[in-house]
Amino acid sequence: MPDLLASYRAAGPGHDEMLQSTGAARAAWDQMADLAQVQSWEQLAERRQEVALLLEDHGVRFGIGGDAEAQTPGAARPDGTGGTAGTTGNSTGQTTATTDSPWQLDPLPVILDELEWAQVETALRQRAMLLDAILTDLYGPRRLIGDAALPPELVLAHPGFLRAAEGIAIPGPHQLFLYAADLARNADGSWVALSDRTQAPSGLGFAMEDRRVVSQVLAGSYRQARIRRMGPFYHAMRTALQEVAPAGGDAPRIALLTPGPYSETAFDQGYLATMLGLPLVEGEDLVVSDGRLWMRSLGGLEPVDVLIRRVDAEFCDPLDLRGDSVLGVPGLVQAARSGAVTVVNPFGAGVLENPALMTFLPRLCRQVLGEELLLGSAATYWCGERSMCSHVIANLDRLVIRQTVPGGYQRNGWELTVAERADLATMIAADPHRWVGQEPVDASTTPTIGEESLQARPTTLRTFTLARPSGYQVLSGGLARVDLDERHERLDHAPRSPMAGAAAKDVWILSAEPQPVQDPWLTDDGAPYHPTVPAISxxxxxxxxxxxxxxxxxxxxxxxxxxxxxxxxxxxxxxxxxxxxxxxxxxxxxxxxxxxxxxxxxxxxxxxxxxxxxxxxxxxxxxxxxxxxxxxxxxxxxxxxxxxxxxxxxxxxxxxxxxxxxxxxxxxxxxxxxxxxxxxxxxxxxxxxxxxxxxxxxxxxxxxxxxxxxxxxxxxxxxxxxxxxxxxxxxxxxxxxxxxxxxxxxxxxxxxxxxxxxxxxxxxxxxxxxxxxxxxxxxxxxxxxxxxxxxxxxxxxxxxxxxxxxxxxxxxxxxxxxxxxxxxxxxxxxxxxxxxxxxxxxxFAHPVPIQWADAAGTWVPRREEVTS
CATH class of the missing domain: 1.20.1630 (Formate dehydrogenase/DMSO reductase fold)
Structure with a gap:
């Protein structure tokens, strides 16, 4: 391994996670080299093969299994956009999509020391608090719009803003339950946010699976290095879900709402549900009756007090939201408004995913929190302001151009032809408030196992932050992704999925001291034990x-x-x-x-x-x-x-x-x-x-x-x-x-x-x-x-x-x-x-008639369109 690291060279002008500007390895990577016990390229290639086999054996996929015929709109995608992107068909869930892709994982982790991570944690907590305050205001008094701190068209015209969500409040001090941020490190070593994920953040299941696999393949390093464990975050998440349950219940019943096995992140959802011990349910498994939410089970109806939502909000209720959706539950919005059920993340949280909002965050942080924003964003120009719009149009050839709607147009301006830039300028001028331009980020690079050598590849990091009564708790690690396409040396602010030439990495936060066990799951609170029989939908x-x-x-x-x-x-x-x-x-x-x-x-x-x-x-x-x-x-x-x-x-x-x-x-x-x-x-x-x-x-x-x-x-x-x-x-x-x-x-x-x-x-x-x-x-x-x-x-x-x-x-x-x-x-x-x-x-009675088998007895999965 030392010889392999010695042959590694940073690829670009920016920050490299392993090498200092002098060319010497950073202390964390020196420790990795000592512990990895890999002495040759052949051994490193073997580790990569071991990872691939373990992922196969664990059934880790991005997308759906086998010969995929359907992918469900409304499912949150790994890049945070709505599930309709990349699908064909209608919005009811009867669609056609491409097949699944193996989840690619590079064995070498991203390594950060705890002092550096402490700064990132502090900045993430602040950013989560700020976004939580903005979300609370937008569905409450809307003072930020009234005081002109936010332009009304930036909020009210955004599809993530749901008027039906007004008046719905999560019990407790925070409305933004789970927040994910996609980060990259600038050339000067500072971190910037590429995007904020608030609709239905995905990746927690993938992150833990990545840790599980890498800890097996690099078992020696993992056991000897003082790495912060991620388990406490998931224990805390289970507790936090109980904390936001409606008042009056002794043992809240919690479920995870999934778009179904055709979601691109079906593995992620299933793995997270398994870790939290929660049932996976689809919209047709739920019903609102007598003002509250119930899960259909073979023995009758079981109450649901808290619902983790992994379906985009607009698809969650065909009565109050999108009428043609079959993914949701009629009456769910009203049940949430009455306080009979808590839905997290709340309806309407997707409004915070508007990239134009990044333009205003520094000013809002000073106004709302009385502090300077610690975690900056990629420099963003909202075309809804005339001066910024002129700047964007004049610099189309060097900016990343995005629509503000999830899954909308996004292109690197330097990749467009002159004619394409002219057409784009016309579209922006016709509807400026729907467009932003962003400065590209020369992201830091990380050693990644290539075909014949270690390669320096641009890296992004998805972090996760959880609302607790005392503040926000940050996952000690995350889900890193590296771009495997050598043609991409700059980030276009849309982290690439495994279906588009990217690989995941585990994230190790090295600690100076052994980590104590936190939030042990075994408790003895003196309360009587009442065994429960899990219901099945x-x-x-x-x-x-x-x-x-x-x-x-x-x-x-x-x-x-x-x-x-x-x-x-x-x-x-x-x-x-x-x-x-x-x-x-x-x-x-x-x-x-x-x-x-x-x-x-x-x-x-x-x-x-x-x-x-x-x-x-x-x-x-x-x-x-x-x-x-x-x-x-x-x-x-x-x-x-x-x-x-x-x-x-x-x-x-x-x-x-x-x-x-x-x-x-x-x-x-x-x-x-x-x-x-x-x-x-x-x-x-x-x-x-x-x-x-x-x-x-x-x-x-x-x-x-x-x-x-x-x-x-x-x-x-x-x-x-x-x-x-x-x-x-x-x-x-x-x-x-x-x-x-x-x-x-x-x-x-x-x-x-x-x-x-x-x-x-x-x-x-x-x-x-x-x-x-x-x-x-x-x-x-x-x-x-x-x-x-x-x-x-x-x-x-x-x-x-x-x-x-x-x-x-x-x-x-x-x-x-x-x-x-x-x-x-x-x-x-x-x-x-x-x-x-x-x-x-x-x-298996369905709420609506649906064909479940053909004449030969072949299963037709739920909501799958039958084709000849």
């Missing part, structure tokens, strides 16, 4: 159900393909042999049960419904919506399955020939899916959520079995052919060993049907699935009258199976058809389909 219930179904569907398809592939390897060149004829039957069955395609596409084509890859992708997407319900190890197994399939696709792209060698792909994918099943069985509480996941598994297993049998054993063929087909079916359903043990002397179809259909001791049999379904469904809370049809369907399935005789089912008519068996399987199949629909009706 219909949306989370639906996701868990489909997570179970798609996990089982992927495993069942892998097993069936393996059995068919074995026959294909042996007999595809001899189609007229007994083996060739059995292969034809199995291929036809595979096409009917999964998808009509070649074996490799049945496994690898993630866009093809019925394929293994499609099922795994949808399992990931369902799991994303219930990250707070699942063991963290779930993502290790899911990532392993995704990785195996991705390697298979990569290998296929390099393969010449009609089919790919699938053995390795199938084996590794099955290993991952078996691990996933084991985690579900051994690491999840046997609560309502687990029961729903198991219901999905059992229903899927039963339906798959019935469909495979209907496609393979309802017609008598040559005895050799039938024997080979039945053996493959037994292998595909993990029952061949049991069959051989019980049929040592003779093999008969009756024994085959008995084992797979009627023997409840066989965990793969239909009888076992029906018995387990009954146990699982009985554990779900629901009104008896509402479940009558569901229970009757399940009872009919059990009765139908119980009255069967294996010998009679095996009998054939003169034409060789097993008509009774075919009729039974057809009857079982439609009853299982109806049972699935009835389970959805009883337990």
């Amino acid at each position: 219909p949306g989370a219930a639906e996701d868990l159900f489909w997570f179970g179904r798609y996990s089982e569907r992927a495993e069942a398809t892998v097993r069936l393909v393996r059995a068919v592939a074995d026959r294909w390897e042996d007999y595809h060149l001899t189609p007229h042999s007994a083996g060739g004829r059995s292969l034809e039957i199995l291929m036809t069955a595979l096409a009917g049960v999964t998808t009509d395609a070649g074996l490799d596409d049945v496994v690898l084509d993630e866009r093809r419904p019925g394929s293994v890859a499609f099922a795994v992708a949808h399992a990931v997407r369902a799991a994303t919506g219930v990250r707070d319900q699942l063991s963290g190890d779930t993502w290790i197994a899911l990532s392993a399955a995704e990785r195996a399939l991705a390697r298979g696709r990569s290998r296929r792209a390099r393969t010449v020939g009609p089919e790919l060698e699938l053995d390795g792909v199938l084996t590794r994918t099955l290993e991952a899916l078996l691990a996933l099943a084991g985690i579900g069985n051994e690491a999840m509480m046997r609560d309502v959520g687990w029961a729903l996941m198991d219901v999905g598994r059992r229903l899927e297993r039963a339906q798959h079995l019935v469909q495979v049998l209907a496609a393979t054993v309802t017609v008598r063929r040559d005895r050799v052919v039938d024997s080979m087909v039945l053996e493959s079916v037994l292998i595909a359903h993990e029952s061949v060993i049991s069959y051989r043990r019980r049929s040592q002397t003779t093999a008969r179809l009756e024994a085959f049907l008995e084992l797979l259909l009627m023997d409840s001791r066989n965990p793969r049999s239909l009888a076992h699935q029906l018995t387990t379904l009954r146990t699982d469904l009985d554990s779900l809370p629901t009104a008896a009258h509402n479940a009558q049809v569901r229970d009757q369907l399940l009872a009919d399935l059990g009765d139908l199976l119980a009255e069967q005789d294996a010998a009679a089912l095996a009998a054939t008519d003169p034409a060789g058809d097993r008509r009774r068996l075919a009729e039974l399987l057809e009857s079982l199949d439609w009853r299982l389909r109806d049972l699935g629909e009835e389970i959805a009706r009883v337990h």
